[in-house]
Amino acid sequence: xxxxxxxxxxxxxxxxxxxxxxxxxxxxxxxxxxxxxxxxxxxxxxxxxxxxxxxxxxxxxxxxxxxxxxxxxxxxxxxxxxxxxxxxxxxxxxxxxxxxxxxxxxxxxxxxxxxxxxxxxxxxxxxxxxxxxxxxxxxxxxxxxxxxxxxxxxxxxxxxxxxxxxxxxxxxxxxxxxxxxxxxxxxxxxxxxxxxxxxxxxxxxxxxxxxxxxxxxxxxxxxxxxxxxxxxxxxxxxxxxxxxxxxxxxxxxxxxxxxxxxxxxxxxxxxxxxxxxxxxxxxxxxxxxxxxxxxxxxxxxxxxxxxxxx
Numbered sequence: 001x002x003x004x005x006x007x008x009x010x011x012x013x014x015x016x017x018x019x020x021x022x023x024x025x026x027x028x029x030x031x032x033x034x035x036x037x038x039x040x041x042x043x044x045x046x047x048x049x050x051x052x053x054x055x056x057x058x059x060x061x062x063x064x065x066x067x068x069x070x071x072x073x074x075x076x077x078x079x080x081x082x083x084x085x086x087x088x089x090x091x092x093x094x095x096x097x098x099x100x101x102x103x104x105x106x107x108x109x110x111x112x113x114x115x116x117x118x119x120x121x122x123x124x125x126x127x128x129x130x131x132x133x134x135x136x137x138x139x140x141x142x143x144x145x146x147x148x149x150x151x152x153x154x155x156x157x158x159x160x161x162x163x164x165x166x167x168x169x170x171x172x173x174x175x176x177x178x179x180x181x182x183x184x185x186x187x188x189x190x191x192x193x194x195x196x197x198x199x200x201x202x203x204x205x206x207x208x209x210x211x212x213x214x215x216x217x218x219x220x221x222x223x224x225x226x227x228x229x230x231x232x233x234x235x236x237x238x239x240x241x242x243x244x245x246x247x248x249x250x251x252x253x254x255x256x257x258x259x260x261x262x263x264x265x266x267x268x269x270x271x272x273x274x275x276x277x278x279x280x281x282x283x284x285x286x287x288x289x290x291x292x293x294x295x296x297x298x299x300x301x302x303x304x305x306x307x308x309x310x
Contacts, residue, residue, distance in 0.1 A: 003202040007183060011206040014175055022164050024156040024213050029145030032270045033119035033155075033225045036132040036139045042272075042287070045140065046294050049265045050253035053115035053229050055239075056212055058249035065211040071165055072207075073100055075173035089177055092196055096176060099200050113231040115252045116212050121157075121223035126306045128222070129275045134308065136277030138287070144225075146256055146268020152230035153254065156213050160220040168214070172207055179203060229254055266295055274303040 019025065037045070045051060056065055076093055083089045119142070120128050129137060147155050159165060180199050188195040212226055231239070235252065242249050255265050272287055274280045280303040291299050 003183075003198065007179075008202065011179065011203055014179075015206045015209055018168050018171060019156070019210060019213070022159045022168050022210070022213065023161070024159060027121075027144060027155075027157050027225070029143070029148070031121070031144045032123070032141045033121055033144055033147075034123050034125075034128070034139045034141050034273075035117070035119050036128045036137060036275075038133060038137050042138040042140065043290075045267070046290055046296075048253060049267055049294070050255050051117045051227065051267070053117045053227065053252045053254050055250040055252075056112050056114045056116050058244070058247065058251070065208075067216055068165075068169075068211040068214040069100060071169040071214070072172060073097060075166075075169040076176070078170075079173045079177065083177075088192075092180055092192070093173075093177060095193070095196055096200060099197075099204070112208065114209065114212065115229045115231060115250075115254075117227040117229075117254065119225040119227070121225060123271075124273050124302075124304050124306060126308065129304065129306055130308055131222075133275045134277075135275075136283070137275035139273040139275065140269060141271040141273075143268040143270050147227055149229075149254070149256065152232070153227070155225060155227050158213055158215050158222075158224040158226060160215055160217045162217055165214045168210065172210075176200075176203060176207075227254070269296055269299050272299060272301045274301065276304055276306055276308045280304070 035041075035045075035051070041052075076096055080090050080093045083093075122128065123139060123141060128139070133139065144155055180196060180203075183199055184192060184195055209228065209230075212228055215222075215224065229252065231252065239250055239252055242251060256267055269291075272291065274283050274287065277283070284301050284303055288301050291297065291301065
């Protein structure tokens with residue numbers, strides 16, 4: 001009961017269309033987006049010429065993708081109510097709800113192959129300094145066009161619009177049933193439950209790409225962008241591990257090979273901000289020297305205009 005190439009392509013096109021409707025591609029390649037980090041993060045990025053992408057379930061807020069999953073489950077439950085007279089549809093959709101049920105000891109997407117690097121569209125922004133780079137933090141500005149990598153590793157704008165999110169969830173719930181039924185042909189008819197399992201595994205691989213791109217409206221001030229990378233089999237040995245306060249996390253170092261052709265790769269850095277903290281003038285001198293050593297002699301460095309009483 002393998003998924004055919006044609007079916008896989010249909011799922012891909014559907015997810016791409018929904019992503020466009022959500023507005024996740026509404027930006028320009030010349031835009032600059034900002035990665036707020038601490039001193040260790042700045043050093044790691046500049047000295048390795050890579051960006052660190054965390055496995056999606058290992059982000060600081062481990063419930064981030066649960067928000068989108070809950071919207072989807074709600075849309076499926078509503079569809080069950082609408083189709084309550086259609087026994088086959090109700091049976092399949094109830095199985096879908098079982099597929100996406102979170103088990104504390106075995107989280108559904110704990111082994112997801114998606115890795116995420118987070119940015120903000122706002123530079124020198126007080127909330128970002130306070131939340132992600134305190135004290136003595138830094139904000140690195142990157143040209144978006146330099147972060148375009150490959151089809152499985154792209155920049156997206158996070159959407160906070162509840163109306164767009166709800167419309168997308170309903171559309172995905174309906175498509176889940178439609179694509180399942182469309183594929184229920186030939187030998188698959190002999191075992192609908194088995195086909196449903198194979199179908200949803202493939203379908204979820206595509207639909208789950210959208211999960212990191214929808215966040216609750218209360219986070220709208222973050223104006224977040226995300227580089228979402230799909231781990232390839234050949235990259236598995238490159239996954240690294242770090243102990244966080246709440247878990248053992250996984251991350252992947254991503255380069256930007258298409259930016260500048262040099263003996264050693266350069267990142268598409270536009271500017272660096274020195275965050276609130278002690279002795280910003282001294283830090284500025286050090287950061288300028290580090291940038292020059294690493295091949296960025298013309299990147300401007302500026303101390304924040306924000307003040308925070310920590």
